[in-house]
Amino acid sequence: MKVQVDPIRCHAHGICAELLPERISLDDWGYPIVDQAPLDPELEAHAKRAAAACPTLALMLRAGQPPRSRRRIVPTPRTSSSNSS
Numbered sequence: 001m002k003v004q005v006d007p008i009r010c011h012a013h014g015i016c017a018e019l020l021p022e023r024i025s026l027d028d029w030g031y032p033i034v035d036q037a038p039l040d041p042e043l044e045a046h047a048k049r050a051a052a053a054c055p056t057l058a059l060m061l062r063a064g065q066p067p068r069s070r071r072r073i074v075p076t077p078r079t080s081s082s083n084s085s
């Protein structure tokens, strides 16, 4: 799970940084600077509380994507139909 902010909706109230200081700090104008790293399980409850407290619903929680599996590239054998000798 990750924390994201919709910059259009955010009105720099700063509540999110008070409720989730481990991942959100404020810039000089009071807008949040969000650490995009996935949340540790023990921080998820705090993140949900911060998202629920945001007065403009600008703070969102996104489910993290599982790591992409590595695709193996297998070369295909060449078939040559132009073997005219």
Ligand code: SF4
Pocket (backbone or CB within 6 Å): 005, 009, 010, 011, 012, 013, 014, 015, 016, 017, 030, 031, 032, 053, 054, 055, 056, 057, 058, 059
């Ligand atoms: S609480 Fe919401 S509106 Fe206020 S700074 Fe955080 S994201 Fe923006």
